[in-house]
Amino acid sequence: MSRSAPFPTSAPFPTSGAAAPVAVAARATELSKVYGQGETRVVALDAVSVEFRRAEFTAIMGPSGSGKSTLMHCMAGLDSLSSGSARIGDVELASLNDRELTRLRRGRVGFVFQAFNLLPTLNAIENITLPMDIAGRRPDQAWLDQIVATMGLSARLTHRPSQLSGGQQQRVAVARALASQPEIIFADEPTGNLDSRSGAELLGFLQESVPALRQTVVMVTHDPVAASYADRVIFLADGRIVDELRGPSADAVLDRMKAFDSKGRTN
């Protein structure tokens, strides 16, 4: 399948139709994550059950410290669970040894870290292709070109992270996650350092990839406008899912956020 620009006009898979079975790209069941013990014990996730359907764009929102990054890390196999289950497709992450987990992460999951996690000694294009280089996979050049162009990085490919602005580093981190065409992309505040135009371009790109490539996207954001690009929004508070909104508008998201604020935080 060609993924050269623009996205294929006709999707290779049916994108609608009631008869199509709902495929689940990732699923958490009663997932709990506890950090520390005694006085430093923090229940970051408290028996969270949620599914992320194939070719669906989910936004995760909630106050700072509510467990958003922890949920993404546990689902992507980057952190262990305290109890419960996390699956990518049919694969139970806890059943994998370290090597199998690494292979699954490299092959099937794209992750955009809140703190970018770029290697300072590599330039932009080397950072983008690093996961594939490690895995011994050759990138699809047309796809790579499209991502680089969409992220506005063409003139910055030989710059190191220290020579890039925060927003440019963030776009490199997003390009890296997309480059290997993973089944599911977890993006932790991918627009947090972008101006509104770059943010809108990135969000539009993620949104289009969902029907065009049957891409599954899970994105943490604090921004109601960013969340409105998603098919649904789940709201976390104190390590629990407290609400869900489908077909969100920015105003509807804002209203829900205000409702939580007015109820007051429990800590």
Ligand SMILES: Nc1ncnc2c1ncn2[C@@H]1O[C@H](COP(=O)(O)OP(=O)(O)OP(=O)(O)O)[C@@H](O)[C@H]1O
């Ligand atoms: N490695 C860790 N050790 C101990 N506690 C941790 C660790 N990582 C996260 N926590 C705690 O778990 C809770 C959830 O953290 P998490 O990073 O998931 O929040 P978040 O919703 O992503 O917040 P933010 O919006 O600020 O990024 C917080 O109380 C945090 O202090």
Ligand SMILES: [Mg+2]
């Ligand atoms: Mg976070």
